Amino acid sequence: MKSSRDQLTPMGVMVLALLREGDMHPYEMVRLMRGRRDDRLLTITNGTLYHTVARLQRAELIAEVGVEREGNRPERTTYTLTRSGAENLVGWLRRELTSIDRPSDFRIALAEAHNLERDDAMQSLRIRRAALADACAQLSDGLRDAREKSVPEQVLVEFERQEVLLDAELRWLDSLLSRLEAAAFPWGPHAFENTDRYLAQRKAAQQ
Incomplete structure (x- = not known):
């Protein structure tokens, strides 16, 4: 299998980080990234995201867990983060946080550093x-x-x-x-998951 550096693009890192929050479909991913202003860090298009999701699935970093359809909406495939995906995400973040010669990748790593x-x-x-x-x-x-x-x-x-x-x-x-x-500074992959703001943001992105 290729190394995580070969597999992961900045968009791929963002997708893995989102799925660490919970299972979701690409439409929700796009809405969350735009709502969080991740477009400051990289160009977000539906085509790029769906292509990235397909690549991550082929690399077995994410896996399909279900397909749903509501009313006239198109089918939405939900994905989950695999163990390999979580390990690759953590490895990429560690590497890019320490590297000083790729500033654009460092910005992505810093934005997702709370996954460590x-x-x-x-x-x-x-x-x-x-x-x-x-x-x-x-x-x-x-x-x-x-x-x-x-x-x-x-x-x-x-x-x-x-x-x-x-x-x-x-x-x-x-x-x-x-x-x-300082212990008073909230940190970690689950530090904000139960806040009202976070839960409202996730609910809005799912609609």
């Missing part, structure tokens, strides 16, 4: 922090060396911007880790 247990998420984010700190130190050393060699400032502006962004992410990451260390 608290200690698991913190461990991955600490690994990321160490890699970011190393990258930031190397960039600062490179800028200092370039200035000592009288490299024109006009060609260094992009490096300066990257240094500022890395420093800002490190400060944000420290803040997030501090919040995660």
